[in-house]
Amino acid sequence: TDAGEMKLMRCEECPSDMDEALYERLYDWRAAQATLLGQPDFCVFTEKTLMAIAEAVPSTEGELVVIAGVGNRKLSRF
Numbered sequence: 001t002d003a004g005e006m007k008l009m010r011c012e013e014c015p016s017d018m019d020e021a022l023y024e025r026l027y028d029w030r031a032a033q034a035t036l037l038g039q040p041d042f043c044v045f046t047e048k049t050l051m052a053i054a055e056a057v058p059s060t061e062g063e064l065v066v067i068a069g070v071g072n073r074k075l076s077r078f
Contacts, residue, residue, distance in 0.1 A: 023054035033078060044078065045069055 027050060034041040045053075049069030058064040065075050 018051055018054045019057055020054070022057065023050060026050045026053060045074070 026045075027047075030041050030044045030050060033044045037044070046069055049067065052067045052069065053064070056063065056067055058067065061075060064070055065072060
């Protein structure tokens, strides 16, 4: 594993445990948020962050905030 994989807490070549339905809902939500803000989608969350959320399926804010690309600022914003 490389540093990027460690940061995202996932292996790029490993089979994905991603919840596809959750990913699609997150993808649509991100597009709606970006439209409201007048910003590109990636300014809300990157696709890698959406994938990491869909893989981890966090059930608390504490679990969500430790996912790379989320952090306290985005957690409070969205």
